[in-house]
Amino acid sequence: MSGVRAQQKQKTRQALIVAAFNQLSAEHSFSNLSLREVAREAGIAPTSFYRHFKDMNELGLTMVDEAGLTLRQLMRQARRRIASGGSVINTSVLTFMEFIDTSSNQFRLLLRERSGTSKAFRAAVAREIQHFILELAHYLEAETPCDANHAYMQAEAMVTLVFNAGADALDQDVQQREELTERLIWQLRYIAKGANHYGTHQVNSKPS
Amino acid sequence: MSGVRAQQKQKTRQALIVAAFNQLSAEHSFSNLSLREVAREAGIAPTSFYRHFKDMNELGLTMVDEAGLTLRQLMRQARRRIASGGSVINTSVLTFMEFIDTSSNQFRLLLRERSGTSKAFRAAVAREIQHFILELAHYLEAETPCDANHAYMQAEAMVTLVFNAGADALDQDVQQREELTERLIWQLRYIAKGANHYGTHQVNSKPS
DNA sequence: TATTTTAGCGTACAAGTGTACGCTGAGATT
DNA sequence: AATCTCAGCGTACACTTGTACGCTAAAATA
Numbered sequence: 001m002s003g004v005r006a007q008q009k010q011k012t013r014q015a016l017i018v019a020a021f022n023q024l025s026a027e028h029s030f031s032n033l034s035l036r037e038v039a040r041e042a043g044i045a046p047t048s049f050y051r052h053f054k055d056m057n058e059l060g061l062t063m064v065d066e067a068g069l070t071l072r073q074l075m076r077q078a079r080r081r082i083a084s085g086g087s088v089i090n091t092s093v094l095t096f097m098e099f100i101d102t103s104s105n106q107f108r109l110l111l112r113e114r115s116g117t118s119k120a121f122r123a124a125v126a127r128e129i130q131h132f133i134l135e136l137a138h139y140l141e142a143e144t145p146c147d148a149n150h151a152y153m154q155a156e157a158m159v160t161l162v163f164n165a166g167a168d169a170l171d172q173d174v175q176q177r178e179e180l181t182e183r184l185i186w187q188l189r190y191i192a193k194g195a196n197h198y199g200t201h202q203v204n205s206k207p208s
Numbered sequence: 209m210s211g212v213r214a215q216q217k218q219k220t221r222q223a224l225i226v227a228a229f230n231q232l233s234a235e236h237s238f239s240n241l242s243l244r245e246v247a248r249e250a251g252i253a254p255t256s257f258y259r260h261f262k263d264m265n266e267l268g269l270t271m272v273d274e275a276g277l278t279l280r281q282l283m284r285q286a287r288r289r290i291a292s293g294g295s296v297i298n299t300s301v302l303t304f305m306e307f308i309d310t311s312s313n314q315f316r317l318l319l320r321e322r323s324g325t326s327k328a329f330r331a332a333v334a335r336e337i338q339h340f341i342l343e344l345a346h347y348l349e350a351e352t353p354c355d356a357n358h359a360y361m362q363a364e365a366m367v368t369l370v371f372n373a374g375a376d377a378l379d380q381d382v383q384q385r386e387e388l389t390e391r392l393i394w395q396l397r398y399i400a401k402g403a404n405h406y407g408t409h410q411v412n413s414k415p416s
Numbered sequence: 417t418a419t420t421t422t423a424g425c426g427t428a429c430a431a432g433t434g435t436a437c438g439c440t441g442a443g444a445t446t
Numbered sequence: 447a448a449t450c451t452c453a454g455c456g457t458a459c460a461c462t463t464g465t466a467c468g469c470t471a472a473a474a475t476a
Contacts, residue, residue, distance in 0.1 A: 004472095004473065004474095005421095005422080005423080005472085005473050005474070008423080008473095009422090009423070012423080012424090026325070026327070027325050027326075027327075028325060029239065029324070029325045031237065031239060031240065032239065032325065034462075034463065034464085035463080035464065035465090036462075036463065036464080044423090044424065044425090045424060045425050045426075046425095046463095046464080046465085047424080047425070047426085047464095047465070047466085047467095048423065048424045048425070050465080051422080051423055051424070052423095056464095108323075111323050112320075112323050112324075114375075115316075115319050115320050115323075115375055115378075116237070116320075117234070117235050117236060117237045117240065118235075119234070119235075119379070122379065150394070153391050153394050153395055153398075154395075154398065156391065156395070157369060157395040157398065157399075160368065160369055160372045161365060161368055161369070164368045164372065167322070167323055170323075171327070171330060183361050183364065186358070186361050186406070187361055187362075187364070187365040187399070189402060189406060190361075190362065190365065190398065190399045190401070190402025190403050190405075190406065191365075191395070191398045191399060191402060192402070193398070193401060193402035193405050193406070194397060194398025194399060194400070194401035194402040195398050197398075197401050198394070198397060198398065198401070212442095212443065212444095213442085213443050213444070213451090213452085213453080216443095216453080217452095217453065220453080220454090242432080242433065242434085243433080243434065243435090244432080244433070244434080252453090252454065252455090253454060253455050253456075254433095254434080254435085254455095255434095255435070255436085255437095255454080255455070255456085256453065256454045256455070258435080259452080259453050259454070260453090264434095
């Protein structure tokens with residue numbers, strides 16, 4: 001049971017995933033990929049694809065998981081930087097922008113399938129984003145004078161803005177990205193300010 | 209020059225556009241459409257398609273324009289409601305949600321092509337959204353104590369949140385939509401509050 | 417060692433795609 | 447009335463796609 005067999009299988013399985021990611025780009029989305037092209041790039045026969053995934057759909061869901069994993073790992077790293085004395089907003093934003101830069105295809109997948117044609121895909125992406133929101137909400141509830149409900153809404157708004165800024169950044173050059181990032185940081189400050197205002201007291205009263 | 213000829217041409221051209229919109233759905237995106245299927249639904253031969261558009265791409269851009277037009281018309285209507293004494297945030301949000309409900313396929317197109325595979329598409333959608341942002345920014349600058357720069361950032365953040373909430377709403381039932389709308393309204397208040405705080409005075413000082 | 421399992425291959429096929437080409441007949445133009 | 451224009455059609459072709467089926471050789475198991 002040395003597992004030479006299973007080991008090789010994992011290897012080509014991974015080759016398929018890598019091949020699929022490589023074929024994603026600004027001009028090529030997941031739904032444009034064909035089983036045959038992916039198999040070709042992975043160096044196996046089209047029909048061998050089925051030894052690993054029953055479907056292109058199944059491949060896609062695996063890719064979403066993988067992208068989510070990458071993102072979560074990066075953000076864990078961000079939390080370490082924050083713990084050792086970085087500004088929360090700045091560090092998080094910069095880390096996210098780093099993700100977009102170094103793993104743009106993974107981000108593109110999440111971004112596109114969020115509003116894609118497969119309900120399963122949309123749900124999978126929504127789950128990944130939800131992770132983020134909950135984590136941030138938990139942090140905000142603990143570290144700022146905000147009740148749970150407002151902490152959640154605040155987190156949701158922030159994650160939405162960050163994610164969207166990431167999407168815009170994909171098409172931009174360095175100069176534009178810097179301006180975008182600066183605007184984003186201001187916008188996050190707005191939200192923090194507003195949430196702390198409304199979330200701290202008189203939660204149920206209408207604002208003026 | 210009665211134009212019977214040209215009139216008929218416009219008619220089938222419109223039939224193509226309608227056919228294409230009809231084939232959009234939660235499970236079917238623009239890039240899934242085939243020229244042949246669109247032509248079939250419009251009731252013409254595949255090759256006749258070329259009498260109207262050089263490309264599926266050209267059809268798509270026309271559709272984006274049309275969707276943008278619908279949206280702008282709806283928002284003009286919203287402005288009238290506001291002028292006759294409605295709350296700004298509430299009225300705008302409700303109007304937008306109405307757009308998503310009654311013209312979901314048009315919204316889906318904008319939503320998806322915003323991060324789609326064609327740069328021209330992305331630019332076209334970005335332009336439509338930019339209209340919105342500028343219009344709102346102008347309003348905010350005039351009606352609230354906010355300098356131009358902060359008014360723009362505020363408007364951008366608000367439009368982003370509204371647009372994204374619309375995207376989420378597409379998959380939701382009435383109950384969930386109500387909750388979503390309520391959260392959205394709070395989030396917009398956060399932004400308004402924060403922007404007025406930072407944008408009114410001491411613009412260049414760091415927040416506490 | 418003999419047997420079973422299985423990753424990967426090659427062949428084959430039906431279905432669908434975009435589009436080149438030439439024709440027709442009904443409006444438009446002269 | 448004679449001519450031109452051109453929206454729409456049908457045929458045809460070269461491709462690409464997913465996948466069913468059966469084979470092989472090497473690893474795993476007995």
